[in-house]
Amino acid sequence: MLKIGLLGAGRIGNVHAKAITSHAASKLVAVSDVNQEAAGKLATQYGAQASTSEAIIANSDIDAVLIATSTDTHSDLIEAATRAGKAVLCEKPVDLSLERALACRKIAAATGRPVMIGFNRRFDPNFAALKAAVDRGEIGRAELLSVTSFDPGPPPVSYIKVSGGLFRDMMIHDFDMASWIMGGLPQTVRAVASSIVDPEIGAAGDVDTAVVTLEYADGRIAVIKNSRRAVYGYDQRVELLGSEGLLSAGNMIENTVVKSTKDGVVSAKPEFFFLERYMRAYAAEWAAFVGAVTGSGVVPVSLDDGVNALALAEAATRSAKSGMAVEVATVM
Structure with a gap:
């Protein structure tokens, strides 16, 4: 059972929370958001704990994070999560800056952790x-x-x-x-x-x-x-x-x-x-991510795809x- 931390409790975070909790092999254990009330509400809805992104990434009991925060935070969170040994599914785009996304790809690749970009279509x-x-x-x-x-x-x-x-x-x-x-x-x-x-x-x-x-x-x-x-x-x-x-x-x-x-x-x-x-599509995307993390480790939509x-x-x-x-x- 994959233990998941969800970073972001906005509209798309709610969509992903449903996908995570509907999958038999994943469990939502923690939710964070800059709006603490939104994080608390979503966490309560699905029996998870409200937390901070930093605490979720540092928590060794959490296997993977789903990043659904504002775009300007994506690269930083991908780097932090992969350095902490976690698998990552991150909403598009990787960053607003191509230069920053290229740097993120290099750092994440060095960790060897799977990173999937959320091109749900x-x-x-x-x-x-x-x-x-x-x-x-x-x-x-x-x-x-x-x-x-x-x-x-x-x-x-x-x-x-x-x-x-x-x-x-x-x-x-x-x-x-x-x-x-x-x-x-x-x-x-x-x-x-x-x-x-x-x-x-x-x-x-x-x-x-x-x-x-x-x-x-x-x-x-x-x-x-x-x-x-x-x-x-x-x-x-x-x-x-x-x-x-x-x-x-x-x-x-x-x-x-x-x-x-x-x-x-x-x-x-x-x-x-x-x-x-x-x-x-969101449900199928999550199923593909879980399958990759628990199987080959090769995600179907890579960080390279996000950079391209x-x-x-x-x-x-x-x-x-x-x-x-x-x-x-x-x-x-």
Whole structure:
């Protein structure tokens, strides 16, 4: 039985607490948060103890930590936890700074402890099935990937100001998806971005609408589209054209009822947000982490994967500002 310390009791911490306590081979024993009341409430809900991050990391009875704190603390906590001999599952991104993430990777690697980054979309049953079909060669050589990721509405501007920007906060999931599906990093990144959803987002120095093109050395292409506003719900789709066919994974909808009349055909909208769409993915992600820690020790989403996605976010940020393509090798 893995004994787990949860660092962070916010919205995503609550999601992870449910996954931890629902797994037969893991037990939530301690919760920390800068908001002590939130930590106490979540700990009580699941029969754990409220504590501090420092105490959890120092506790030799705790086998692993799940880091769901603010992004600017991730690298420090990864380093501290791995130095203390603990396995780590950390929410994305590794850090707001690529340079800091690279340093963190070096330190964590020296400890030999497993570190997994929380790119939960890899564990969505539909996306996972698409990836498995690619790996089986069912559409031949993958040639053109399209990833659509639209939020139903923008987060508060107060969040935007500390998020690291759309490329590091939102599109980083899609950068990881592209690298996962296409089997590696692109050679160049081209980004076009603007703020047309909410002028306050632009005033805060961020964008809310973006298209990024990833160009691979062998000629393959991936296109990622992001928007902070889709009034009809959480739009999450992947389409992959190959030399021998097409694979696509569509939206999860609120229900499967379809009404067909002389006036037309109407179906339900996509599920409204990530909590509805990806709950199964979070459970599968946690199961994969537990399996890796108790088995081979090789996690399915590594710290390298986290650094690679952050490098693409950095390249996209530079490209959007300069209007020029950016070589990925120049940012690593």
